[in-house]
Amino acid sequence: MGLLSKKDAKLITDPLADNNPITIQVLGICSALAITAELKASLVMGIAVLFVLGVGNVVISLMRNIIPSKIRIIVQLIVVAALVIIVDQVLKAFAYDLSKTLSVFIGLIITNCIIMGRFEAFALANKPWQSFLDGIGNALGYAVILVIVGFFRELLGSGTLFGIPVLGDPIEMTGVYALGYENNGFMLMPPMALIIVGLIIWVQRSRNKDLIED
Amino acid sequence: MAVNTDKNSYTILFAIAMVVVVGSVLAFTASSLKPAITKNKEIERQQNILYAMGINGNEGTGDITFVEKAKVADAFKTNVSEQIVLEVKGGKVLKEMTRDEFMKSKDQGAGKEPYLIDIKKEQTKAKNGESRFLPLFKGTQDGKTVYVTAVRGKGLWDAIWGYVTLDKDMVVQGAFFDHAGETPGLGANIKQRYFMDDFQGEKLLNDAGVFKGIKVAKGNNDPVNKIKDDNEVDALAGATITGDGVSAMIKKDLKLYLPYFKNLK
Numbered sequence: 001m002g003l004l005s006k007k008d009a010k011l012i013t014d015p016l017a018d019n020n021p022i023t024i025q026v027l028g029i030c031s032a033l034a035i036t037a038e039l040k041a042s043l044v045m046g047i048a049v050l051f052v053l054g055v056g057n058v059v060i061s062l063m064r065n066i067i068p069s070k071i072r073i074i075v076q077l078i079v080v081a082a083l084v085i086i087v088d089q090v091l092k093a094f095a096y097d098l099s100k101t102l103s104v105f106i107g108l109i110i111t112n113c114i115i116m117g118r119f120e121a122f123a124l125a126n127k128p129w130q131s132f133l134d135g136i137g138n139a140l141g142y143a144v145i146l147v148i149v150g151f152f153r154e155l156l157g158s159g160t161l162f163g164i165p166v167l168g169d170p171i172e173m174t175g176v177y178a179l180g181y182e183n184n185g186f187m188l189m190p191p192m193a194l195i196i197v198g199l200i201i202w203v204q205r206s207r208n209k210d211l212i213e214d
Numbered sequence: 215m216a217v218n219t220d221k222n223s224y225t226i227l228f229a230i231a232m233v234v235v236v237g238s239v240l241a242f243t244a245s246s247l248k249p250a251i252t253k254n255k256e257i258e259r260q261q262n263i264l265y266a267m268g269i270n271g272n273e274g275t276g277d278i279t280f281v282e283k284a285k286v287a288d289a290f291k292t293n294v295s296e297q298i299v300l301e302v303k304g305g306k307v308l309k310e311m312t313r314d315e316f317m318k319s320k321d322q323g324a325g326k327e328p329y330l331i332d333i334k335k336e337q338t339k340a341k342n343g344e345s346r347f348l349p350l351f352k353g354t355q356d357g358k359t360v361y362v363t364a365v366r367g368k369g370l371w372d373a374i375w376g377y378v379t380l381d382k383d384m385v386v387q388g389a390f391f392d393h394a395g396e397t398p399g400l401g402a403n404i405k406q407r408y409f410m411d412d413f414q415g416e417k418l419l420n421d422a423g424v425f426k427g428i429k430v431a432k433g434n435n436d437p438v439n440k441i442k443d444d445n446e447v448d449a450l451a452g453a454t455i456t457g458d459g460v461s462a463m464i465k466k467d468l469k470l471y472l473p474y475f476k477n478l479k
Contacts, residue, residue: 037399066217068225075232082236089243093250096258104371104395158399171438185451188399 011133015141021114022145023201028114033190040162042150045105046143052083052109057135060123076119084109149196157187260290266362266377266390278407296352297328303345307473333366360387363471367463370455371395382478389413401456415442427465430457
């Protein structure tokens with residue numbers, strides 16, 4: 001027997017495509033719009049969510065039998081907020097440069113619907129190990145979409161990837177700029193993220209007809 | 215043992231316990247990490263001041279890199295020859311203090327290095343009609359004496375701040391800008407080299423010697439920023455309010471140093 005049973009492995013692989021938190025569950029759109037103008041920011045946000053969702057799911061799962069149902073949303077919020085503050089403080093103390101790059105994103109995690117969604121839908125009803133896998137899977141599914149959107153927005157909007165110019169120099173007119181290409185400033189605007197997410201949803205559903213709802 | 219989690223008394227007790235536990239965990243984390251965070255912030259200030267003076271690890275055209283953490287303290291000592299504190303009120307310099315005088319002064323300094331002056335607090339003091347302290351760092355760049363000044367203002371979402379290096383004629387020799395929470399890819403680009411480097415050579419005064427500031431201008435038909443006496447640099451796409459914030463803080467904060475620079479001549 002491997003490390004993961006078939007059912008456990010599905011917890012990780014499902015959210016990557018067929019049950020993706022962004023494209024199928026349509027959660028976490030807000031942060032996808034806000035931070036995907038740069039590939040680096042997308043990646044870093046993905047990693048931060050991976051940590052918060054992984055640990056948060058385990059914490060909620062451990063407490064699932066003692067949480068009063070009347071205040072469960074508040075309890076979940078407190079757990080997310082506490083984890084986010086701890087991540088922020090630890091980064092500031094030990095990886096100050098990284099914490100500077102993250103700045104707003106860390107705070108944005110609190111408002112990420114995916115986290116509350118997974119706490120509510122999965123961790124409250126499942127054991128810690130399964131909850132952990134579910135958290136990791138969903139965070140990865142989220143990160144994949146963010147990276148795809150970030151890739152296109154940064155490439156077409158600024159002509160760079162991870163801040164490194166890949167299309168040539170727009171001022172000296174080298175590379176593709178010599179052919180008359182210009183950076184598409186609209187790509188840097190939040191609405192373009194929504195349009196790219198829409199295109200991803202379109203591609204995904206046209207490849208897998210099962211995803212189309214009647 | 216089955217607990218009835220629906221009871222009101224249980225809910226209240228649970229909430230209290232939760233607040234106490236989470237509160238103590240956070241308090242413990244914050245207080246145990248505080249020394250490390252404060253140290254990091256001090257190092258960052260020194261790095262930023264050195265960066266504005268042109269002492270940095272930049273290579274090529276893209277990235278911004280600072281003096282290495284381990285070498286910052288030494289670099290700061292050798293490159294910043296003097297830390298000056300100006301006490302200003304209503305556009306006049308009331309007092310000029312050296313580092314030692316400032317650190318010994320009872321009311322404000324109390325052993326605090328001038329580079330640690332909290333600009334935000336000083337701005338509030340000025341708003342309340344009190345006198346405020348302005349830090350100024352003297353150093354040399356290519357054999358010329360330069361002065362690093364501090365600025366702070368408002369961006370779109372949160373505070374923006376920076377250090378601007380000037381020569382005695384108030385011509386910008388270097389600049390460093392940072393922000394607390396501007397939009398990544400848009401306003402956050404004030405921290406990019408292509409934006410900060412544009413300020414080099416810009417004049418703060420016009421030909422008649424009147425303070426004009428530097429405007430972050432949209433459509434100024436000079437994207438390469440070759441004209442340096444127009445008091446304008448090219449704006450960032452999609453970051454109008456952040457850009458306006460940069461113009462405003464330069465105008466407002468650098469004007470305070472004007473009497474000092476006028477005296478230099």
